[in-house]
Amino acid sequence: MRTYKRKTTRCSYTTEDLSNAAKAVNDEGKSVNAAAKEFGIKRMTLTRFSKILNEGGDSSMGYATPRRVFSPTQEESLKNYLLQMASIFYGYSPKDVRRLAYECAAKFSIEIPPSWTANKMAGKEWLTMFLKRNPELSIRKPEPTSLGRATSFNAQNVKVFFEKLAEVMDRYGFTAADIWNVDETGVSSVLKPNKIVAAKGKRNVGAMTSGERGTNVTVVTAVSALGNAVPPMFVFPRKQFKTHFLNGGPPKCIGAGNASGWVTDEEFYQFMQHFIKHVKPSMERPVLLVLDNHSSHLNVETLNLAKENGVVMLSFPPHCSHKLQPLDVSVFGPFKKYCAAAQDAWLRNNPGKTLTIYDIPKIVADSLPVAQTSINIVNGFRKTGIFPYNANIFGEDEFSPSFVTDRPEQETIEPEKDHPEQAVMSSTELNPTPSASTSQAEPKPSPSKKENETIDLKQLKLTEERGQLQYTPEKNALEEQQNKTTKKVKKPKKNMDKKRKKSVCKKILQSSDESGDDDYSCLICCEGYSESLPGESWIQCQACREWAHTKCVPGAGVTFVCVNCNSDNDD
Structure with a gap:
C-alpha cells in the first residue's frame, strides 16, 4: 500500500469545500443538488456530511494519518542534523541513522515498535518512509577527502589567498593571457574501464585491462585564463630518458626520466625552461604563474630562473588545490575519463597486446586536446574565482568541512611603512590552520636541522624593488638549508687493515x-x-x-x- 497510486479523481475536494457546501445547505437554505453542483461535490456525500454535522458528529473525512514514531517537528530536527553532519563530511550511514532514531526515541520516552527494542535500531521500513517524507535526503556514495583538505580549505586561508592575488594583479595589471596555472597528474597504464552494456542480473561483469597493476607516467601541463595551453611534459619511470619514448605524443611535447617517475627539482626546472620558451615572459611583460606548494617547486635554481624571466609565482594554500586550482577543477577530471576510453579503444584495436608506458604519449595525445579545451580551461579559472577575479566565489557551505577546527582569527601585524620590501606578495605565508596571520614584521630565522622537511613555499616572499623582482631573506634561508641537505658525508672504506x-x-x-x-x-x-x-x-x-x-x-x-x-x- 505504500506504493499505491491514485487512479481516479473522486473525493479530490478538501474538507473546507465540504464544510462550505454543508453551510450553504443548512444556513442559507440551498438545496443539496444546487450546493453539490456549485462546489463540485457528490450529492450523497454532501447529504451524509450535512447529516453528521446536524447530529453533532465528527466532521473529519478521508483516511486517517498513519501512526508515526516522531512528530513532524522532531523529524524536521533530525533531518537538519543529518544534513549538517553530511556538510562537514561526517555523514551517517543508513544503519547509523536507524541507530540514531532508536536512541532518540529511547531518550525522549517515545513509544516505539517492539522490533526497535529487540534490534536496538529502527527498522528498514521506517528509514524508507522517512526518506520519502524528506526528499531533501538521499543515500549517496561519498568521495574520500583527507582531513588536511577538509580542514585547510577554510574561509581564512581562502581570504588571504585572494588578498595576495588582488595585490599582485593590481601591481602588474595582469590580463587573462598573463595568468597561468601549472600542475601535474599521473596517467597509469591500467585505468578503471568505463561502463559497458552487459546482461541484466549477472553479478560479475569484467572488462579487459593490460595488467593487474599499472605503472604511472607523470604529465605536466600549464594553461592560461585565456584558454591557451603549453605542450605537456612526460616524466617516465626510467633513469635514462630516450627520445623514442615520446613517439606518437602531442606536438612539441618534451620528456624526462627518473627512477620514481614523479616530478623532482630537475624535472620542474626543465619544464620551467619549456614554459618560458613557449610563453615568452620578460621583465617588461611579466606573467603570473599560480601553482601548488609541492616540494619540486622549491628548487632555488627554478625560482631564480623564474625571477630572471619575469615569472611571478603565487602558490595556493596547503591542501586547497582541489578547490582553487583550475586544472584540478575542470580539466583533469574529464582528462582521466577520456584516457580510460582511449585505453579501451587501444586494447580493442590491439588484441593480445599489453599497453606499456611507451604507449601512454599516444593515449594522452588523443585524450588531452578533448579535455583541455578553451571552454573547460576558462570555466576552471572562472569557477575558482581567479579570473575574472571573484573573492566571494565560495559560499559558507563550501567551508563547512573546516567546522571541526574553526578558531578565532589572530591579529595581524602590518609591515612598517619604511620597509616596503616586507609587503607579502605571495599566499605562501599561509599556515594550514584557520588562525594564520596574513603578514609578518620580521624575517624568520634560518630553520633548524629538525625542520628540514617542513620548508615549503610558505616561507617564500616576492617583492618588487627598483622595477625588478627580488627575494626576501626567507629565500636565502631556503637556499642555505638546501645547500646543507645536499652535502654528502664520506664513509671510510671497510676493507682497510x-x-x-x-x-x-x-x-x-x-x-x-x-x-x-x-x-x-x-x-x-x-x-x-x-x-x-x-x-x-x-x-x-x-x-x-x-x-x-x-x-x-x-x-x-x-x-x-x-x-x-x-x-x-x-x-
Missing part, C-alpha cells in the same frame, strides 16, 4: 670531539651510530668513554676496555 682503521678512528674521534657532534663512530669498523641498523647493540669503553659495536668486540664482558686503551697501558 686494522692499523689504518685505528688511525682513521682516532682522527674521526678527534674531529668529532672538536666539532662537538653527538654522532659517535665505532672504534673497530668506524661506522657511525646514525648509520647502525635497528636493534644493533653498542658497548662503551670504560677508559676513554668511546663506543663500539658489540659484534665488533666479541668476548667483551660487562667491563670493556678498547684496544687503544690497552695498547696505551702496555706502553
Whole structure:
C-alpha cells in the first residue's frame, strides 16, 4: 500500500469545500443538488456530511494519518542534523541513522515498535518512509577527502589567498593571457574501464585491462585564463630518458626520466625552461604563474630562473588545490575519463597486446586536446574565482568541512611603512590552520636541522624593488638549508687493515670531539651510530668513554676496555 497510486479523481475536494457546501445547505437554505453542483461535490456525500454535522458528529473525512514514531517537528530536527553532519563530511550511514532514531526515541520516552527494542535500531521500513517524507535526503556514495583538505580549505586561508592575488594583479595589471596555472597528474597504464552494456542480473561483469597493476607516467601541463595551453611534459619511470619514448605524443611535447617517475627539482626546472620558451615572459611583460606548494617547486635554481624571466609565482594554500586550482577543477577530471576510453579503444584495436608506458604519449595525445579545451580551461579559472577575479566565489557551505577546527582569527601585524620590501606578495605565508596571520614584521630565522622537511613555499616572499623582482631573506634561508641537505658525508672504506682503521678512528674521534657532534663512530669498523641498523647493540669503553659495536668486540664482558686503551697501558 505504500506504493499505491491514485487512479481516479473522486473525493479530490478538501474538507473546507465540504464544510462550505454543508453551510450553504443548512444556513442559507440551498438545496443539496444546487450546493453539490456549485462546489463540485457528490450529492450523497454532501447529504451524509450535512447529516453528521446536524447530529453533532465528527466532521473529519478521508483516511486517517498513519501512526508515526516522531512528530513532524522532531523529524524536521533530525533531518537538519543529518544534513549538517553530511556538510562537514561526517555523514551517517543508513544503519547509523536507524541507530540514531532508536536512541532518540529511547531518550525522549517515545513509544516505539517492539522490533526497535529487540534490534536496538529502527527498522528498514521506517528509514524508507522517512526518506520519502524528506526528499531533501538521499543515500549517496561519498568521495574520500583527507582531513588536511577538509580542514585547510577554510574561509581564512581562502581570504588571504585572494588578498595576495588582488595585490599582485593590481601591481602588474595582469590580463587573462598573463595568468597561468601549472600542475601535474599521473596517467597509469591500467585505468578503471568505463561502463559497458552487459546482461541484466549477472553479478560479475569484467572488462579487459593490460595488467593487474599499472605503472604511472607523470604529465605536466600549464594553461592560461585565456584558454591557451603549453605542450605537456612526460616524466617516465626510467633513469635514462630516450627520445623514442615520446613517439606518437602531442606536438612539441618534451620528456624526462627518473627512477620514481614523479616530478623532482630537475624535472620542474626543465619544464620551467619549456614554459618560458613557449610563453615568452620578460621583465617588461611579466606573467603570473599560480601553482601548488609541492616540494619540486622549491628548487632555488627554478625560482631564480623564474625571477630572471619575469615569472611571478603565487602558490595556493596547503591542501586547497582541489578547490582553487583550475586544472584540478575542470580539466583533469574529464582528462582521466577520456584516457580510460582511449585505453579501451587501444586494447580493442590491439588484441593480445599489453599497453606499456611507451604507449601512454599516444593515449594522452588523443585524450588531452578533448579535455583541455578553451571552454573547460576558462570555466576552471572562472569557477575558482581567479579570473575574472571573484573573492566571494565560495559560499559558507563550501567551508563547512573546516567546522571541526574553526578558531578565532589572530591579529595581524602590518609591515612598517619604511620597509616596503616586507609587503607579502605571495599566499605562501599561509599556515594550514584557520588562525594564520596574513603578514609578518620580521624575517624568520634560518630553520633548524629538525625542520628540514617542513620548508615549503610558505616561507617564500616576492617583492618588487627598483622595477625588478627580488627575494626576501626567507629565500636565502631556503637556499642555505638546501645547500646543507645536499652535502654528502664520506664513509671510510671497510676493507682497510686494522692499523689504518685505528688511525682513521682516532682522527674521526678527534674531529668529532672538536666539532662537538653527538654522532659517535665505532672504534673497530668506524661506522657511525646514525648509520647502525635497528636493534644493533653498542658497548662503551670504560677508559676513554668511546663506543663500539658489540659484534665488533666479541668476548667483551660487562667491563670493556678498547684496544687503544690497552695498547696505551702496555706502553
